[in-house]
Amino acid sequence: MQDIDNPVYSTQAVKPKKTVKFEMQVKKPDIFVILFSIIIAFIIVGFIVQLSWNESMPHIFGVRPIDFWTAICLFILTSMLFK
Numbered sequence: 001m002q003d004i005d006n007p008v009y010s011t012q013a014v015k016p017k018k019t020v021k022f023e024m025q026v027k028k029p030d031i032f033v034i035l036f037s038i039i040i041a042f043i044i045v046g047f048i049v050q051l052s053w054n055e056s057m058p059h060i061f062g063v064r065p066i067d068f069w070t071a072i073c074l075f076i077l078t079s080m081l082f083k
Helices: 031-061 070-079
Strands: none
Touching: 031 070
């Protein structure tokens, strides 16, 4: 004889178990971290432009060396021209 309580012999449809979805929560970076990173990047690029200008241009073309703020302006100008 069949056991009615046994799910193998049951005529009722077996309901699937609920699945739990685990979603990874990605933490958004703070605006201060982004601004700090941009400022640090500009400082580093400014020093690289200043160093490369001061080491090459005065010796090749006889122009005067530039300071940090002129290097930043030169970087911004060339970024606008070549994009």
